[in-house]
Amino acid sequence: MVASSKSGQLEVPLNWLFILIAGGAILITFFAFIQRQQSASELSIAENLVSDLESIASVAGTAKGTAQQIDFPEEDITIGCTPDCSCLFSIGAISKPFGTNLIYSPNLIRGPNLVLYSIDWNVPFRANNLLILTNSRTRYILITPTLTPPINRLISIIPNMTNLRVAKGPEAQTAKNQRQPEGKIRFIYFSQGQCDDFRGIELDEQDFSCLEVDLEKHTLDFYYRNRAGTILGPDRQTYLSEGDLIGALFTESPDQYRCNSQAEMLRLANLASVYQRRAANVTTSTCGKSYTDAATQFERLATEARKAENASKLLLHYSILSNLSEEFIRLSCKPELF
Amino acid sequence: MAKSHKLGLRPYFLRRIRGTATAGRHLPRSGQDYNRKAQIQMFETVAVLVIFFFLIAFGLSFYFLVSKTQASKEYERTLQLRSITFTQKIATLPELDCVRVTVQVERCFDSLKTDAFRHILQNPGIKDDYFALFGYSNVTIQEIFPSVHTYQLYDRALPNASASIPTTIPILLRNPHKNTYSFGVLRVTLYA
Known part of the structure; x- marks a missing residue:
């Protein structure tokens, strides 16, 4: 009788201990999962x-x-x-x-x-x-x-x-x-x-x-x-x-x-090369203007932009090309300079 | 069997079948009886937990499966969106666009510029400069009417690409010498 009562006394706390451990484990698992989901959700929103x-x-x-x-x-x-x-x-x-x-x-x-x-x-x-x-x-x-x-x-x-x-x-x-x-x-x-x-x-x-x-x-x-x-x-x-x-x-x-x-300079250099080649490929002009000068200016602009050192030189080529373009537009030259 | 007998389960059930063990509380209980009851309860609890975790595992696997499907759909949608944006970007490139008296003509490519750009992109250094823009893609301009020509502008395939998304948009090709236009399409394939 003494043994059985001891066993009964032990059983109840052990049950509770088991419930606590299992419950804790379940809670921890869910908590970890929710935390993970929350951070994943924040990342996903971002x-x-x-x-x-x-x-x-x-x-x-x-x-x-x-x-x-x-x-x-x-x-x-x-x-x-x-x-x-x-x-x-x-x-x-x-x-x-x-x-x-x-x-x-x-x-x-x-x-x-x-x-x-x-x-x-x-x-x-x-x-x-x-x-x-x-x-x-x-x-x-x-x-x-x-x-x-x-x-x-x-x-x-x-x-x-x-x-x-x-x-x-x-x-x-x-x-x-x-x-x-x-x-x-x-x-x-x-x-x-x-x-x-x-x-x-x-x-x-x-x-x-x-x-x-x-x-x-x-x-x-x-x-x-x-x-x-x-x-x-x-x-x-x-x-x-x-x-x-x-x-x-x-x-x-x-x-x-x-x-x-x-990044702009690199793009400008490549684009100036495209225009230089385009101007060099123009075979006929409606206004008698030569595209050779323009091609040379585009080439210089591309070279200066690639160096990206001297802003004043870039501004000079910019200004020359701008004037050339205005002249081409004024004379209604076809094809346009750009 | 031997194991359950050792644990004292078999005699208890045998007694219940034989009628010697009717209602537990009317009989004097030994330590073995309490052990057996505790074991049964323990098995029950463990069984409930196993089923519980099984259901959770099943639920989670289902959830992850659905999430995965949604993620792959989202990825596909993002790729398509990227492809459209990319095509739009190419369609407005200053390296290709038509400009008439400083006004940009929408979805129009200057044939002289196209030729020049295609030629310049053959330079590996310049092709690398444009990698940030074109990435792993294939960009082709196709003249459809009145004449039929295909010009490949850029091509860099992604090794072991898992997807390739083609996008096509109609364009005009302008011949600046004659000031004439042709119909064409811009075909862009984006590798991912």
Whole structure:
């Protein structure tokens, strides 16, 4: 009797112990499964968003001069290039390379209102479509004492849906004090030595960047804030045409601008070679103009673009070809130069 | 059998069959009886657990099967979308497009540019430059009317490709010398 009661006493706790262990194992299994599914689902959402963004960018890249507002989830989109020009856009743990799209944007943007704007890169023929990606939370302040015709033209090209404001006249003096809570702010000047002043201004946590444009020399000086809050720059770059200048207005990182410029130059070099061969193959002309000069200019442009060293030489060939094309159009030459 | 006998199962059931063991609670129980009851309960619990896990395994395998099918459908859809986007991109390439007084003509290829581009792509260095754009694909321009010609622009097949998605779109081919147009198609096969 003593033995049986002992056995009975032991049986109940053992049963409970067994239930606890089995129940725990089942709970752990389910918990692990749910965790795994949750992370897989997050990855899948990020993957879908990145793919969607890539598709949107690819489609937008086929049309020029289009601007669209995209409703996008409130996810952080990180965009950037490494110094060796590996350019990616990322959402969460998922990243995708830019591919052949040339994207000009701030380093970080967030939904829900993204703006995607495509502009053709004319040098002086269309060499590519450039994409500008921004959002309504990033404010751009274009500061100029007077609105000159080139600045006016720039403002007229940029779509209204971008958060761009123009500070002119007396407003230009106080523009430096403007801030953008919960977003980025970018100051754009058309004169030198302005961005440097921000080093002495209290910016708190403001995500700030600044650009100085020299419309005469075709130079761009990038200033930006690093994670420690120090203002870095100037990082000098050059631009060839209106398209890459507009790209620079919206690009925070000089690395991203430089990488896009490199890709553009390579494309320009190859395209100039196509035009050079095309001009060399033209056998007859309706206006008595020779295509040989044009072929030579295209060849020079291709050589300079491949070197990508001397912006002034590139600008010279650009200008010669532009004048040649205008002359061909004026004389109604067939075939056209480009 | 010997094992169950050793565990004391057989005498218990034999007694129940013979009527010597009727209702357990009316009989004095030995330690062996309690052991047997516990063993039966244990077997029951284990059996329930086995069935439970079997059902979970079955449910999971079904779920993964459905997920796999959905994933493969999604992959196919993505490939098709990529192929269409890719074709659209080629159709608007500045290396091929027709421009009339600085205005781009949609879905029109300049035959002089096409020839020049085809020639330039024969240079391996330039072909590599365009790999980022064309990837593993075959791009062919076919003139259909009034004359019939086929020009292969680019070809780089993916070794051991699991899928190839062909996309065809109608285009115009412009002869800039004569300012005449021909009908044609752009055939793009994307390998994945």
